[in-house]
Amino acid sequence: DMKVTQMPRYLIKRMGENVLLECGQDMSHETMYWYRQDPGLGLQLIYISYDVDSNSEGDIPKGYRVSRKKREHFSLILDSAKTNQTSVYFCASSQGGEQYFGPGTRLTVL
Amino acid sequence: QQQVRQSPQSLTVWEGETAILNCSYEDSTFDYFPWYWQFPRESPALLIAIRPVSNKKEDGRFTIFFNKREKKLSLHITDSQPGDSATYFCPFNSGGSNAKLTFGKGTKLSVKS
Numbered sequence: 001d002m003k004v005t006q007m008p009r010y011l012i013k014r015m016g017e018n019v020l021l022e023c024g025q026d027m028s029h030e031t032m033y034w035y036r037q038d039p040g041l042g043l044q045l046i047y048i049s050y051d052v053d054s055n056s057e058g059d060i061p062k063g064y065r066v067s068r069k070k071r072e073h074f075s076l077i078l079d080s081a082k083t084n085q086t087s088v089y090f091c092a093s094s095q096g097g098e099q100y101f102g103p104g105t106r107l108t109v110l
Numbered sequence: 111q112q113q114v115r116q117s118p119q120s121l122t123v124w125e126g127e128t129a130i131l132n133c134s135y136e137d138s139t140f141d142y143f144p145w146y147w148q149f150p151r152e153s154p155a156l157l158i159a160i161r162p163v164s165n166k167k168e169d170g171r172f173t174i175f176f177n178k179r180e181k182k183l184s185l186h187i188t189d190s191q192p193g194d195s196a197t198y199f200c201p202f203n204s205g206g207s208n209a210k211l212t213f214g215k216g217t218k219l220s221v222k223s
Contacts, residue, residue, distance in 0.1 A: 043199075
């Protein structure tokens, strides 16, 4: 059963703290993504990774960085989180055009 | 940045009616048009997709109609059920196996019983 996992599912941080969101997939997909979703704004692409250490900015990369050291694992890092980064973050992986989404991480930055 | 426009922003139909969701795009070069749906507090998932070699794709109660000349797609949901209540997205797809999807705001469908 193809699966994308995300940890943690819920996270509360204070402004200025560092945040690490983890994503894993068991499908050996080369391409992985990080999105954020805010009410009424759909999904916005933060970063895309084409394979290990092959990452590219998406549409809203400012304030974020990523790390992909293994094909099955893709991390999103917020250095010094800001309150406007409060959002739901989705990770996805793809093969042949279809994207498979993880369950999401609900991040609150106070 | 490529634009995808969806209409209406929200739609309410009664159980058993046909819901019609619309999508228009600018770029005519890409070759894969997926529709995703997202239930409240869940993640998006692929519902149905079409390639421009055909102008219609059917999967049960869900049908995509594709008009290449007008750069428009529509998703028809026949015999709508309350369980179809979700937000529907037709993201712009950059094509290829490493597809970049650009999502619009979607159409929020409510099916009342």
